[in-house]
Amino acid sequence: MEAYLDIIIRSTAVYVFMVVALRVFGKKQLSQLNTADVILILLISNSVQNAMVGSNTSLFGGLAAALVLFIVNFIVKKILFKYKKIADLLQDKPEILIHNGKLEFATLSRLGITSDELYESIREHGVDHYKDVKLAMLEIDGNISVISGEHNAHLHQTYHKRRTHKTLRSENS
Structure with missing residues (x-):
């Protein structure tokens, strides 16, 4: 049980580190990543894997780390939704x-x-x-x-055509 508590603490620490690092260094959506960004993500994931599970390379150790990451992410999203000041601190502005x-x-x-x-x-x-x-x-x-x-001009023209058509139809009735 102590080994899994260690995984929980390590995984949570890595998650918090990654959130802070993304906030400090910026982020892009996955579809906008260039080759260097993808390589960085792959290398980071490889480098933090051992930090999360330590010497436990078992299936359950890996699943425990993944579960902790999902749970911590869920909690963080709930906190960001509930507390605007924390969301402002962690999230970028448009x-x-x-x-x-x-x-x-x-x-x-x-x-x-x-x-x-x-x-x-x-x-x-x-x-x-x-x-x-x-x-x-x-x-x-x-x-x-x-x-x-x-x-926007197209939408305005479409709206204007509908209004004109509706007005003409009313006048012809």
Whole structure:
């Protein structure tokens, strides 16, 4: 039983360390990771495995460590939901990357987002050029959301056509 208590303490300590490290060094969503980020994650997972289970390389030792990580993660998410001050401390804030077609160079530089990463995200949202972007934000989950002026104009035109059609139909009745 003492061996499993050791795994619980070690796994919890590794989890807390990783949360703090991600907060300090920043994070990206898995879909936005580059090759160096993936290599880093693989190496970190390999390096902390022994720190969690120690000399216990049994199946139950590994399952105990995994279970502890799931439980600690569940508890942390509940705490973040309930206590806004803790959530503000641990979670990043959304950041504006592009506003009305103008790149926020200082923000991009501070966040370490390359022009290639930003342009890729813009293209994934169906926008050809950053000047066509009304708003691009790095969300708290690491996603980059993009709102184009063209999309909003299309929605406005669609709404206007419906209103005009409805008005014409009313007049003809």
